[in-house]
Amino acid sequence: MADKNILLVGSRKGLMVYQRAKGSQEWKHTDTHFLGIPVSLAAIDAHTGYWWAMLDHGHWGCKLHRSADGKVWEELEAPKYPEGEEVKDGVPATTRYLWAFSPGAKSEPGTIYIGTEPGGLFKSTNNGDSFELVRALWDHPSRKDQWFGGGRDYPGIHSILVNPENPDHLYVSISCAGTFETTDGGKSWEPRNKGLKADFLPDPNSEIGQDPHLVEWCMANRQVMWQQNHCGIYRSADGGKNWADISEANGPANFGFAIAASETNPQRAWVVPGVSDMLRVAIDGALCVCRTDDGGVTWKAFRKGLPQESAYDIVYRHALDVVGNTLAFGTTTGNLYLSADDGESWEVLSHNLPMIHSVAFC
DSSP states (O other), X not given: OOOOOEEEEEXXXXXXXXXXXXXXXXXXXXXXXXXXXXXXXXXXXTTTOOEEEEEEOGGGOEEEEEESSSSSEEEEOOOOOOTTOEEETTEEOOOOEEEEEEEOOTTSTTOEEEEEETSOEEEESSTTSOOEEOHHHHTOTTHHHHOOOSSSSSOEEEEEEEOTTOTTOEEEEEETBEEEEESSTTSOOEEOOTXXXXXXXXXXXOSSSBOEEEEEEETTEEEEEEEEETTEEEEXXXXXXXXXEOOOTTXXXXXXXXXXXXXXXXXXXXXXXXXXXXXXXXXXXXXXXXXXXXXXXXXXXXXXXXXXXXXXXXXXXXXXXXXXXXEEEXXXXXXXXXXXXXXXXXXXXXSOOOOEEEEEEO
16 A cells, blocks of 8 residues: 555635655645635546646536646646537536546556536546546436436436456446446446435335445455445445445444545445434534444444534545545534544644545545
């Protein structure tokens, strides 16, 4: 596992960069980019070293920026739907939000994927100079009739998992539709939602229409996948073919948006729970992080260093990340926390940031 000494924080008012000296646990704010502009997501492509920032200008729409050094940025044309494409009959498809980013496999440096609202996956093979819509997913027979917006106007791809050893193998997750897998480079896609429950659907067991909030996997064993779902927490041990509900029956680990999976331990994952979809705040006014060490059989709640009264924080789906035994998460109230002991205790990096959309160790 390579050291990751940069922490990118995408916020309502810009991209904040934190860094630590190699071997140190002291993180310092070193730079801010796109001051005053909402940054939905930011990342560094480990295969090329390029920095990426996805902006949401609201009135001016989505913007995509690339940097070779993390200092000088260039704007690229954001992924754009072909003329005549429709979200549903009579509704033109236009790019409304850049919601997910992933580099391609190790063997394909310069290949990147971007997931968007209204549900399109775009691929570039020239480091973002141009993008093509992945047709087979967009043309999936379930899309127009069974995909719908989960808290947003239209469906959106928020999770992309690319097998670093196999460029033909990837997963995407869509709110609301579910998780889909391709093993032939995007020529065909199969739903991977068996075992999930959607209590908001007429048929809660429907394989299409599920609402994953975020899907992750264990890099050491990519058959083990985790998802924080609208209706609980789920785990798969067979590459998404079957999912088991691992929500905590009488504890806080249940509803939330973010989930982080250990890179090396397929039994370990973390969530930051909230009350419910209707009440998107910390449970009982007290912020906690929950960890399982046994594949979801049991959960532990950790609170040291986190506010235990008058807390209204919730953590968005991309605002929790882990590298080794170090975790970070940011909240809707602009609080940024860091743990160096697997989430058991926390320190504050800032109480004064704007609403945080994403955090990423790079």
